[in-house]
Amino acid sequence: MTKISKKYGLSLGELIRLNPQVKNPNLIFIGQTIHTSGNSSSTVSHKTNVSANDRDLLARLVRAEAGGEPYDGKVAVAIVVLNRVDSPDFPNTVHDVIYQKGQFSPVANGQINQPADNESRRAVDEAIAYDRSRGYGSLYFYNPEISPNSWLKSRPTTKVIGHHVFKK
Known part of the structure; x- marks a missing residue:
């Protein structure tokens, strides 16, 4: 709750007051x-609403970015996109995050247009459904063997899965 209060410019006490359904403010759950705000329609949730078209687009990105990576890495790539959608620092739709200029090489090289495989679709479904914790708050990922991005090296590492390094 502390991170949420900071993100939305609220005191922790104010956030607790707005959420009487939370019995223990030190223990909240993904999807809760x-x-x-006082308007119950203004909520934050780690269950991003994703259309069927965006789900397919995300699965195609996962296939293109993480086709040879372990399943957990595929889920984590999908989580990066969903975390960006939820972040005020990025566009607020899956489509706009994926097509943000210069962000994902499969957009530039056309690999995004190839169909997704079943494992990539499953990874996207899992990321959307519940398991955002595998991303550890990651907003970026890269393969240091093929991308010498010095700016990303300065960011905190959250997880290494396969050939991908995930960063905040």
Whole structure:
């Protein structure tokens, strides 16, 4: 709750007051609705609403970016996109995050247009459904063997899965 209160410019006490359904503010769960204003329609949740078209687009990105990576890495790539959608620092739709200029090489090289495989679709479904913790708050990922991005090296590492390094 502390991170949420900081993100939305609220005191922790104010956030607790807005969320009487939370019995223990030190223990909240992925998918639980947390109100950030007196209007109950203003909520923050780690269950991003994703259309069928965006789900397919995300699965195609996962296949292109993480086709040879372990399943957990595929889920983590999908989580990066979903975390960006939820972040105020990025566009607020899956489509706009994926097509943000210069962000994902499969967009530039056309690999995004290849169909997704079943494992990539499953990884996207899992990321959307519940398991955002595998991303550890990651907003970026890269393969240091093929991408010498010095700016990313300065960011905190959250997880290494296969050939991908995930960063905040």
